Amino acid sequence: MMLEVSGLHAGYGKLGVLHDVSLGVDAGEILTVVGANGAGKTTLLRAVNGLIRPTAGSVKIDGTDITGKPTERMASLGLTHVPENRLCFPTLTVRDNLMLGAWARGGKGDEAAVLELFPRLEPRLNQAAGTLSGGEQQMVAIGRGLMAAPKAIMLDEPSIGLAPKVVAEIMRVLGRLRDQGLAVLLVEQNVRASFGIADRAVVMQRGRVVLEGTPAELVELPEVRNAYLGGAAA
Numbered sequence: 001m002m003l004e005v006s007g008l009h010a011g012y013g014k015l016g017v018l019h020d021v022s023l024g025v026d027a028g029e030i031l032t033v034v035g036a037n038g039a040g041k042t043t044l045l046r047a048v049n050g051l052i053r054p055t056a057g058s059v060k061i062d063g064t065d066i067t068g069k070p071t072e073r074m075a076s077l078g079l080t081h082v083p084e085n086r087l088c089f090p091t092l093t094v095r096d097n098l099m100l101g102a103w104a105r106g107g108k109g110d111e112a113a114v115l116e117l118f119p120r121l122e123p124r125l126n127q128a129a130g131t132l133s134g135g136e137q138q139m140v141a142i143g144r145g146l147m148a149a150p151k152a153i154m155l156d157e158p159s160i161g162l163a164p165k166v167v168a169e170i171m172r173v174l175g176r177l178r179d180q181g182l183a184v185l186l187v188e189q190n191v192r193a194s195f196g197i198a199d200r201a202v203v204m205q206r207g208r209v210v211l212e213g214t215p216a217e218l219v220e221l222p223e224v225r226n227a228y229l230g231g232a233a234a
């Protein structure tokens, strides 16, 4: 596994949120994590990324133990986290936002590769990121992460608040990243979109992984259909 989480426990102060979470993402694979509000999906990404310190368990990337390493070192260890709310630096240009991602790894970054994935950003390179549409800002946030040439990328609800066409565009890019050999860990509320692209899925409930399988297997389960797909057969 390129990204391997084993027996992870984490929380906030005395509040335990993650309980014995194990999952793995191969190179060239998309794993999607779904679950109700408060199930612990964001906390999982934070614990993997070192924003909160796991109380037990381990995180490995390409075989190297990175458990609890400082967040600012994660990019150079090969892990990129695209957090919720597509955080861009609004007064900086698109190009400077992208450059920040490259500096995290001490390199120049492959801007051309990012623009190839997100052609819409090219004519906007000198525009302040804060003036972009929501979808374009999400592209900048993902592109910034890619500038660090990661082995694994984690995304927290990239589709939130975006029009279906833009969601489809982002999902297509995630598919291309997978095809380029990245390990992609995708947290999504938009289960339809993430099941459409993912190779495997896990369902989290109250801080635990309760189901795991391919999207095709999981949509056969009535409890998955009812909870995440509005009860409709896929």
Ligand SMILES: Nc1ncnc2c1ncn2[C@@H]1O[C@H](COP(=O)(O)OP(=O)(O)OP(=O)(O)O)[C@@H](O)[C@H]1O
Residues within 6 Å of the ligand: 012, 015, 017, 035, 036, 037, 038, 039, 040, 041, 042, 043, 044, 189
């Ligand atoms: N900074 C924090 N301090 C204390 N408790 C927190 C903090 N952040 C999250 N929690 C709690 O941890 C639990 C899991 O939250 P988390 O954000 O990981 O869930 P989630 O699955 O990502 O949900 P959502 O889809 O709503 O973002 C919740 O009960 C939440 O109240």
